Amino acid sequence: SQQGEEDPQALSIQEGENATMNCSYKTSINNLQWYRQNSGRGLVHLILIRSNEREKHSGRLRVTLDTSKKSSSLLITASRAADTASYFCATDANDYKLSFGAGTTVTVRA
Amino acid sequence: GAGVSQSPSNKVTEKGKDVELRCDPISGHTALYWYRQSLGQGLEFLIYFQGNSAPDKSGLPSDRFSAERTGGSVSTLTIQRTQQEDSAVYLCASSLGGGGVSQPQHFGDGTRLSIL
Numbered sequence: 001s002q003q004g005e006e007d008p009q010a011l012s013i014q015e016g017e018n019a020t021m022n023c024s025y026k027t028s029i030n031n032l033q034w035y036r037q038n039s040g041r042g043l044v045h046l047i048l049i050r051s052n053e054r055e056k057h058s059g060r061l062r063v064t065l066d067t068s069k070k071s072s073s074l075l076i077t078a079s080r081a082a083d084t085a086s087y088f089c090a091t092d093a094n095d096y097k098l099s100f101g102a103g104t105t106v107t108v109r110a
Numbered sequence: 111g112a113g114v115s116q117s118p119s120n121k122v123t124e125k126g127k128d129v130e131l132r133c134d135p136i137s138g139h140t141a142l143y144w145y146r147q148s149l150g151q152g153l154e155f156l157i158y159f160q161g162n163s164a165p166d167k168s169g170l171p172s173d174r175f176s177a178e179r180t181g182g183s184v185s186t187l188t189i190q191r192t193q194q195e196d197s198a199v200y201l202c203a204s205s206l207g208g209g210g211v212s213q214p215q216h217f218g219d220g221t222r223l224s225i226l
Contacts, residue, residue, distance in 0.1 A: 031212050042114070042201055042217030043153075088152060092212035096141060096160065100153040 004089040004101035012107045019076040021104040023089030032065055033090045034074050079108045116202050116218035124226050131187045131221045133202030141207030144187050147199045160207045197225045
């Protein structure tokens, strides 16, 4: 069964706008990771946030983690057409096995 | 350096045939994972290899599925007597293993398997 679940399932925004997607999970975790998948390609790792961290930034990406609510969010600022992709959160309940959600499909309109 | 390489990129075969999918991980990565992704879905864990330890096969859906990792490097996922429900994209990933915590995983572009 999937540990992480992303919300919304799909998101369509105008270029330059921000995109926010959320991930909820069920059990305690060590880390939470976000990945991007372009159509027909493999997943690309974006950010890893540890359970004792609350916020992390990488370029135009900002990830938050609230372990009390068992939730995380990914914010993409000033979106570009190249950000069009599916975004997945992945959680670990042990030291190696990641559980992926079904993803959020983001479409950035020019 | 090269990323994770998977072959073939596409495979079309008839129901009942056996198929073999190959994954060449990033050099130096001791951990290797196989996942299955159905259309519009997330990733389903299949099997995990870490160094010389016994693999974690807990995600293999049936005994028709098996995998090997030779010499701690290249891995082969074999599906015997394929069925139409086996149609999916099979993704391989590798990572620096050990340390007791999950690591970022590096993915290949997958093998798109279609069973006729």
